[in-house]
Amino acid sequence: xxxxxxxxxxxxxxxxxxxxxxxxxxxxxxxxxxxxxxxxxxxxxxxxxxxxxxxxxxxxxxxxxxxxxxxxxxxxxxxxxxxxxxxxxxxxxxxxxxxxxxxxxxxxxxxxxxxxxxxxxxxxxxxxxxxxxxxxxxxxxxxxxxxxxxxxxxxxxxxxxxxxxxxxxxxxxxxxxxxxxxxxxxxxxxxxxxxxxxxxxxxxxxxxxxxxxxxxxx
Numbered sequence: 001x002x003x004x005x006x007x008x009x010x011x012x013x014x015x016x017x018x019x020x021x022x023x024x025x026x027x028x029x030x031x032x033x034x035x036x037x038x039x040x041x042x043x044x045x046x047x048x049x050x051x052x053x054x055x056x057x058x059x060x061x062x063x064x065x066x067x068x069x070x071x072x073x074x075x076x077x078x079x080x081x082x083x084x085x086x087x088x089x090x091x092x093x094x095x096x097x098x099x100x101x102x103x104x105x106x107x108x109x110x111x112x113x114x115x116x117x118x119x120x121x122x123x124x125x126x127x128x129x130x131x132x133x134x135x136x137x138x139x140x141x142x143x144x145x146x147x148x149x150x151x152x153x154x155x156x157x158x159x160x161x162x163x164x165x166x167x168x169x170x171x172x173x174x175x176x177x178x179x180x181x182x183x184x185x186x187x188x189x190x191x192x193x194x195x196x197x198x199x200x201x202x203x204x205x206x207x208x209x210x211x212x213x214x215x216x217x218x
Contacts, residue, residue: 013187
């Protein structure tokens with residue numbers, strides 16, 4: 001990735017986590033939106049459902065994220081009408097990758113930067129992809145973390161992740177990883193959002209459950 005793109009991602013500040021479980025996918029992120037990595041500008045969700053079975057975490061410039069999510073949702077609806085089936089997770093990840101690639105290479109005095117973790121379920125199973133800020137798409141079979149707090153989050157994930165863990169265990173691990181990042185990274189904070197994707201669809205883990213997990217881990 002180009003150095004200027006890396007620097008831009010670090011300045012925006014965030015921590016996002018994706019975990020592959022035996023019975024689903026867990027996506028989590030903090031809620032802090034910062035300006036230039038220092039000023040806390042807003043509190044906002046960074047995990048967004050894209051379809052009934054696919055969701056993404058977001059990192060980067062808010063305007064780019066909002067536009068790319070809108071374009072992706074519209075394109076997926078049009079394609080679903082044409083092919084008469086729900087999109088595969090890989091298709092969604094590749095669509096995000098193509099849009100991010102085009103976005104980062106447009107001539108503009110303001111560098112547009114956005115990155116996504118794409119997780120979900122399709123007819124072939126559960127899948128997790130990282131769409132990096134340069135448009136590259138990488139599949140993960142275990143876990144991935146992105147953003148300015150990812151180094152801290154990886155420390156928790158590397159030590160605690162076990163192949164075949166359940167979604168419930170994945171939720172606890174994701175909360176622990178994001179919480180650790182929030183303690184050390186000034187660009188991450190203002191709460192934790194956690195979503196699970198199972199055969200029953202997408203579920204937002206309520207704040208009370210997250211708070212209880214944090215109490216039990218102290």
